[in-house]
Amino acid sequence: MGLKRPVLRAVVPALVLAGMSVAAWAAWLGWDQDQDVRADGSVSGPYEPWQVAGLAVTLLAAVCCTAARGHSAAAVGGTTVGLTLAAYVDWSDDASGLFVVGVALVMVGTFVASAVASAVVSAATDPLRRDRPLTR
Template sequence: MDLKPLRLVPLLVTSVASAVAWAAWLGWDQQRDVHPDGSVTGPYEAWQVVGLVLTLLVPVSWAASRRHVAAAALGTTAGLTAAAFYDWSDDASGLFVIGVGLVAMGSLAGTFAVSALIASVTRRGR
């Protein structure tokens, strides 16, 4: 039996989990907050982003502990980048592309570092 198609499973799991987590944590909040002094923040609160990151630790840990470091990093990056693009693409200024690029670069760097650390720790534990 050829097991090569099963190598895509960690990539697909982390990608779908990332897009779903984005929708659950960030997708519903689209309003910016205007403060009494006129400053504007948002649309996301810090607790939402922290929740997203903590939620993504589960699929990333699952994939990385099985030695799929690249799939964990690339799948998570693909899911978050696609979700950010979809969520922000209604921006008329076109600057959303810069934000999407930053999401892609940051999520790739962050998930690769976390995945490598998890794979290293689980390798020593076995």
């Protein structure tokens, strides 16, 4: 019978955003796996602040564009699922098991940030949509 058009309109944007989130993780963070040792012996990393900021800005733009097109739930769900999956795959080789805490923090942080951004953009663009008549 196949999927109906309304289902596709809900699922496709979420899948696209999930894929974009995984690709953005790979582009910004996936290639950097080595921790940095400073002169005083302390260890940081593996990610630099500019990498995390780049990932955040990239995903913020994707969430805002998707929400502006009326797909707020897909923006939140797709980004959260994609980034959580990418973090899990990237960090799952940690033998201590503590990576699960980091993955949970990524999931919660991504959900909250994308939900706030999506709500703000939806509220700002809702009156501008042409498919709904303005009421007063």
